[in-house]
Amino acid sequence: MRRRLSDQELRQALSELSQWHTQLIDEAQSLTRSYPFKNFMAALTFANRIGELAESANHHPQLNVQWGRLDIFWWSHDVGGISTSDVDLARASDALFNTL
Template identity: 40%
Template sequence: MGEMSKKRCVPCEAGALPLFKPQAEELLKKLDGWALSADAKKITKEYRFKDFAEALAFANRVGAIAEEEGHHPDLSISWGKVGIELSTHAIGGLSENDFILAAKIDEAPRA
């Protein structure tokens, strides 16, 4: 996981194509606990916490990381849970940026 989190997200160039499923599956091996959607257009993970306040604090840390990287996940926050969905909307699928951001999120403090 370490090598992915050291990279930086870069804007997708015009005409960039989303990753093919085999490419996404290979990058997914570098992450812990993330799932690839059946259509290979997004990756998801759910984090669990002891209460809503911890979940919200983690979501705010994820937001700060996303702002720093210029790449933004879809978040769902509920009592004791934060769901994260990553996809590169500009290209209609996954890019390396999604895996970089996932690795950085995994390294974020949980409490």
Template identity: 40%
Template sequence: MSELATMSCEACQVDAPKVSETELAELIRSIPDWHVEVRDGIMQLERVYKFKNFKLALAFTNRIGELAEAEFHHPGILTEWGKVTVTWWSHSIKGLHKNDFIMAAKTDLLLD
């Protein structure tokens, strides 16, 4: 289990710093199944999870929703037949914050 998964998100304000290139390189090693996507100039973490059917994908989506509400940090989620794409980024700073890496690690734990 990633050490990140044991951490809690901190309140992220508009003026919170984005992760630096050095921090990004270090943090991404803790969540090797995730990759960085840049959309509209905004760095985001993304992972695609595969499932046997829509019912299992939807159940996973619901667990992500519960986690997001508990941490008050919300991802982009695309649920399809047999697949869930999860995208984490900090909307308030339009980029990546340590919270996004924490949430990615916590999302991985939902598979167990």
């Protein structure tokens, strides 16, 4: 069972995830990051890779695909905020981006 991160755990995670910040989604904190791309198709291709990651983890983010940008929001509905799974998947998202 997932659990929501404490404020101290969240501060620590954010110090390690320098490109990420928190944002309220449906009254719960989420981890969010915008990834830049050269065009819409590159952003969409990356969104599909994130979709594969999400399916393998059975944990699904909100994705906003735009021309030249993909915004990702990770949070756990069952705990009403950010869990260790969200932090792990934010790291995995960055790792995927770094392979491009």
